[in-house]
Amino acid sequence: MIQIAKKYWLGVFVLALFCGASVMIYLKLHTQALPENLVQGSGRIDGDLINVNVKYPGRISIMDISEGDWVQKGSIIAIIDSSEQKAQKSQIDAQIEAQIQQLAAREIELSIAQKSIPESLVKAKANTFIKKAQMNELDKIINTQKNVVAQDQRDVERLNNLFSNRLIEKHQIEMIMLKLQSDKDQLSSLIDKREQLSRAIDITQSDQVEASAAQQKIAALREGIKATESGIKSSKASKTQMNAVLSEMELRSPVDGFVMEKIANNGEVVGSGMAVATLIDPKSLYLKIFVDTLQNGKIKIGDSAVIFLDSDPDRAIAAKVVRIEQKAEFTPKEVSVASDRIQRVFAVHLQPLKVDPLLKLGIPAVGVISLDNKGLPTSLHAVPE
Numbered sequence: 001m002i003q004i005a006k007k008y009w010l011g012v013f014v015l016a017l018f019c020g021a022s023v024m025i026y027l028k029l030h031t032q033a034l035p036e037n038l039v040q041g042s043g044r045i046d047g048d049l050i051n052v053n054v055k056y057p058g059r060i061s062i063m064d065i066s067e068g069d070w071v072q073k074g075s076i077i078a079i080i081d082s083s084e085q086k087a088q089k090s091q092i093d094a095q096i097e098a099q100i101q102q103l104a105a106r107e108i109e110l111s112i113a114q115k116s117i118p119e120s121l122v123k124a125k126a127n128t129f130i131k132k133a134q135m136n137e138l139d140k141i142i143n144t145q146k147n148v149v150a151q152d153q154r155d156v157e158r159l160n161n162l163f164s165n166r167l168i169e170k171h172q173i174e175m176i177m178l179k180l181q182s183d184k185d186q187l188s189s190l191i192d193k194r195e196q197l198s199r200a201i202d203i204t205q206s207d208q209v210e211a212s213a214a215q216q217k218i219a220a221l222r223e224g225i226k227a228t229e230s231g232i233k234s235s236k237a238s239k240t241q242m243n244a245v246l247s248e249m250e251l252r253s254p255v256d257g258f259v260m261e262k263i264a265n266n267g268e269v270v271g272s273g274m275a276v277a278t279l280i281d282p283k284s285l286y287l288k289i290f291v292d293t294l295q296n297g298k299i300k301i302g303d304s305a306v307i308f309l310d311s312d313p314d315r316a317i318a319a320k321v322v323r324i325e326q327k328a329e330f331t332p333k334e335v336s337v338a339s340d341r342i343q344r345v346f347a348v349h350l351q352p353l354k355v356d357p358l359l360k361l362g363i364p365a366v367g368v369i370s371l372d373n374k375g376l377p378t379s380l381h382a383v384p385e
Contacts, residue, residue, distance in 0.1 A: 038376070039299060039369040040383055041289030041348065045359050048284040050255060051275040052077050055248045056085075059269045065277060067262050071253040078264070078276050082249040089242045096235045103228045110221040117218060121211035127204040131197060138194050145187040152180035255281040260361065282355045286322065289367045290345040299324055304373040305350045308366045309358060313380030317356050321369060323349035 034040055058080035065077060155176050162168045257279045264276040287307050291299065299321060307317040325347040350367045352359065368383060370376050377383055 034368075034384060035375055037371045037374060039291055039371065040366065041291050041369075042364065042366050043287055043289040045285055045361055045363050045365055046288045046349075047280050047282075047286065047361050049260060050257070050279045050281065052251050052253070052277045052279060053273055053275050054080060054251065054270045055272065056080065056245060057269070057271045058082065058249065060264055060266055060276065063262075063264065063266050063276065065259050065262060067259050069259045071257060071259060071279065073253055073256050075253050076250055077253055077279075078251045080249040080251070080270070082246055085242060085245050085249065089239065089246065092235055092239045092242060096232060096239065099228055099232045099235060103225065103232065106221060106225050106228060110218065110225060113214075113218050113221055117211060117214045120214065121208065124204055124208035124211045128201060128208055131201040131204055135194065135197050135201060138190065138197060142187065142190045142194060145183065145190055149180065149183045149187050152176065152183050156180055251276060253279060255279060255283075257281040280361060282357075282359070285355075285359045285361065286349045286351040287319070287365050287367045289348050289350065291348055292345050298371050299348060299369055300371075303369050303371060304376060305367055305369040306376045306378075307350055307352065307359075308368075308380035308383065310364060310366075310380075312358065314378075315358075316376070316378050317359070318353045319350040319367070320353060321348060322351040 061079050061081045062076070063078040065071065071077065156173075159168060159173050159176050163170060163173050259277055260280050261278040262276075263278065264270055264274070270276060301321055301324060303321040305319040305321060307319050309315070309317075328344040328346055348367075348369070350369070366380060366383060368377055
């Protein structure tokens, strides 16, 4: 028996090879097909990269990140030196403080003016009224005194006639002459007093004019206060703008994600708009597969799907269709299609239902879409190659 086996071993071996090859050829020609409700595609994991850009030029003073680092939203990516901006902010702060002090001084001045100027006007008007009343009274006294002097002069003439006729003594003449001179002196004094009172009235009227004109000073002080308040508002607006600039000098992460690329380093001078790092949000990762024109018309946004990675073929990552390109493109070289005659395909984006740590930018994957949200495979081995 052993001799027979040795004699025909070559034939048995050839027969076994033939049978194995026949099975492989059959499986190759009769590949397992997906159910009609499933659409398969291959592609690579893609995502939306986020550039962290500089808004204002300067030198990087701090940048303590490395490629692959996890960064939280709001965490500092880099700090641009802001010595010049800080100096400008200090100057604005000093300017605001000076304007506030100036405003306080003008408000005090206005308060004093509002009290003193109206009182000065009232006082000037009262003084003018009193002086004019005194003038009227003095004019009456002067008129009376003029009448007295006129009477004295008539008495002198009458007594001179009597003295000429020797009807009175000379002593009486001397007495009336003395009275005439005294009344004239008193009249002259009253006239001088009236002149002084007239000048005093001119002064009080001038004070009244000045007090009236001073009313405009109150209006001017109010306008000055408004101008100072406007200046303070303008300075505070400049301060707000400068604070915004200083805030922009701290480059913060807009998302929770990973550092994909570190573009700049400490001490480098960066220009406006330049990127210092590139981030990616794991929530934005998706599988971009390509389907032919025959299948594209059946896929809808929101259809259920699964993603398989070559590194873990028995792990199905739940996903859904989030985007279907509206424009066909030529079949990429790395994508195989059901028929060689199909040369144009549509890109379809499959996004995981939740963040998966195994998904990384650029790794290949296979996606399967269910047109009726049923029958999705649980292993890559169940998906025909």
